[in-house]
Amino acid sequence: MFFLLGIKISAQKCDTIQSIKGVEIRADKISSFSAGLKVQVIDSTTLSIRQGASLAILLSEQSPVFLRSYGPGGVSTLSVRGTNSSQSGVFWNGLNLTQPNMGMTDLSRISTFEFSDISLQSGGASALLGSGVIGGSLQLSNDMKFSIPLQSSVLLSGSSIGKLNGGIKLNNGNTRLAYSGSIVGEWNPNDFKYTDYSGNRVKLEHALVKSISTIHQAEYIINQNQRLSAGLWYQTTDREIPPTMTMTSSDQQQWDQAIRSSLQWTYTGEKQSFFVRSAFVDEKEHYQSENLLIDAFYHLNTLQAEFEYKRYLNKQITLGAGTSGRIIRADVPYYEVIEYQPEGSVWAALAYSHSGTGIKSVLNLRQDFSDGFQIPFCPSFTAVVPVSKRISTNFGVSRNFRVPTMNDRYWVPGGNPDLLPENSWNFQAGGSYVYQTGESIQSRIAVDIYSLQIENMIQWVPGENGIWSPENVYKVWSRGVEVSSKTDFQMYGIKGYFRFGYNFTPSTNKGTTPNGSDNINKQLIYIPLHKVVETFYAEKGKFYTMFSYSLTGKRYVQSDNEKSLPAYSLLDFYTGATFRMAKSGFRIQAEIRNLMNKTYQSVLYYPEPGISFSLNLLISI
Numbered sequence: 001m002f003f004l005l006g007i008k009i010s011a012q013k014c015d016t017i018q019s020i021k022g023v024e025i026r027a028d029k030i031s032s033f034s035a036g037l038k039v040q041v042i043d044s045t046t047l048s049i050r051q052g053a054s055l056a057i058l059l060s061e062q063s064p065v066f067l068r069s070y071g072p073g074g075v076s077t078l079s080v081r082g083t084n085s086s087q088s089g090v091f092w093n094g095l096n097l098t099q100p101n102m103g104m105t106d107l108s109r110i111s112t113f114e115f116s117d118i119s120l121q122s123g124g125a126s127a128l129l130g131s132g133v134i135g136g137s138l139q140l141s142n143d144m145k146f147s148i149p150l151q152s153s154v155l156l157s158g159s160s161i162g163k164l165n166g167g168i169k170l171n172n173g174n175t176r177l178a179y180s181g182s183i184v185g186e187w188n189p190n191d192f193k194y195t196d197y198s199g200n201r202v203k204l205e206h207a208l209v210k211s212i213s214t215i216h217q218a219e220y221i222i223n224q225n226q227r228l229s230a231g232l233w234y235q236t237t238d239r240e241i242p243p244t245m246t247m248t249s250s251d252q253q254q255w256d257q258a259i260r261s262s263l264q265w266t267y268t269g270e271k272q273s274f275f276v277r278s279a280f281v282d283e284k285e286h287y288q289s290e291n292l293l294i295d296a297f298y299h300l301n302t303l304q305a306e307f308e309y310k311r312y313l314n315k316q317i318t319l320g321a322g323t324s325g326r327i328i329r330a331d332v333p334y335y336e337v338i339e340y341q342p343e344g345s346v347w348a349a350l351a352y353s354h355s356g357t358g359i360k361s362v363l364n365l366r367q368d369f370s371d372g373f374q375i376p377f378c379p380s381f382t383a384v385v386p387v388s389k390r391i392s393t394n395f396g397v398s399r400n401f402r403v404p405t406m407n408d409r410y411w412v413p414g415g416n417p418d419l420l421p422e423n424s425w426n427f428q429a430g431g432s433y434v435y436q437t438g439e440s441i442q443s444r445i446a447v448d449i450y451s452l453q454i455e456n457m458i459q460w461v462p463g464e465n466g467i468w469s470p471e472n473v474y475k476v477w478s479r480g481v482e483v484s485s486k487t488d489f490q491m492y493g494i495k496g497y498f499r500f501g502y503n504f505t506p507s508t509n510k511g512t513t514p515n516g517s518d519n520i521n522k523q524l525i526y527i528p529l530h531k532v533v534e535t536f537y538a539e540k541g542k543f544y545t546m547f548s549y550s551l552t553g554k555r556y557v558q559s560d561n562e563k564s565l566p567a568y569s570l571l572d573f574y575t576g577a578t579f580r581m582a583k584s585g586f587r588i589q590a591e592i593r594n595l596m597n598k599t600y601q602s603v604l605y606y607p608e609p610g611i612s613f614s615l616n617l618l619i620s621i
Helices: 028-032 044-049 055-062 406-410
Strands: 038-041 066-069 076-079 088-092 117-122 136-141 148-159 164-173 177-188 193-195 201-203 209-221 226-240 253-268 272-289 294-312 317-331 339-353 360-370 378-386 391-402 422-437 441-462 468-491 494-504 507-509 530-540 543-552 568-580 585-593 612-620
Touching (some): 044 530, 055 117, 055 136, 055 543
Parallel strands (some): 088 136
Antiparallel strands (some): 193 201, 253 272, 294 317, 317 339, 339 360, 391 422, 441 468, 543 568
């Protein structure tokens, strides 16, 4: 670690080293009112190499956040800054993908092939994005291209554990209309062996996953000031749920389907802009197990409308305001009746940016409303203050919240309609240093510290009659240090980068706990104290190589910290060659995942695969 921290590093590529296209995040509030927030953008080089990987794999390799994986065939969820999976949001073009009944998003079922822009925002942002953004958020979008001929990409991939996946992506546009579309599919039996608790090598059974996803987006320029855009995302997954390491067999199966659609009209003038957006989400799930006598079908609908206004008062000051509303309909067999949950919000923001001094600051104010409970008023203030040409500082304070899920409130037996929203105050501060040596090396290192205190944290606990029920029982204090660095280089005909990230994340119980004082000051389960990632990439001519290393510290699996999973490290290797012709090209890439063949579990009793090999072919026309 000390050796790596001594290496000069960078966050942005110098134009003379490697040209990286600009990133536009479609969630307009993020792009306009996020100064001072920590945002990690996955660069286009990394996205190109990791096309076809799931978002869960990409983030576990490229970011020091923790991904909680329930093994092949199971879900993978995001944990940012010591929070749990329901306290970080995932957004597609500003639309929250979090399931309202579960409060989380499965990142193992989302492919990187379908997106051109992926960014991870760390820190509380409920004043900007609403419920659930206590730890951070993941933003997904696609760059719409006008006035280009038809462009297409075809991806084919096969793995030694039996995984086959492929995809097709299209982009086309004229002076008025732009279209972007993709379709990806996966067939994965997860055909691998692991070592059981008796020391025997056994094959993972009943683990087949089949999935299809397709996204289509279009944008039409009505006139100089007006645009109309639409998006449609269809996903379906059919998965066998394998047995855990303590089970002899499993017959559990789950089928999921999600249809997400949005329509937006935008007006952009010289001094002001605004948009009106509507969205509809239809989600279905069918869970079956003859052994457990379960055959349950879930159906949820979400209808949403949003209005946002921006006024440019002068060159330095931007005023923003907006309102949103949505209604959720949940037809769940474990609810007494079909439940409806209306929600709404109003917000205002003031952004200041001075081009001469480089000072930027944002004040956000937000009030949300929901049927059945009072949501706290959420302000936030963030700022960036340059100290010199090479050194910059940032700080921020925010109040954040998460409303209870519909399962928390309505599940029978045990649901608690009297739950309060989780409430958090977040503080953060940091600094960065930029170093450049001529045109060959550009480096940046950043250090961030943060503290967030969560009150009324919801936990399912056993009641007097033995029935588990959610209660506002926990107070949590999460604090930590984040170190990130990047160096871009070009020398001796070789260009590339080195990236390093380290998160130190104490996240402990403070206050009342359901099991008594033994849990006070104990680390939350499945929150590693240490997480390290390193990536090295180099290319020369047609050929390139990338190494990705990650170290995940031990994770406690009991609230009293008496039992834990050991730390594990993973090394992945990628190498390939790109061949270009006049109007087309192709790339062939070989991959070795878990090169050191480590035996590990991300979550207790859910085995992960050892070393595996895959071959990818990407054709561009």
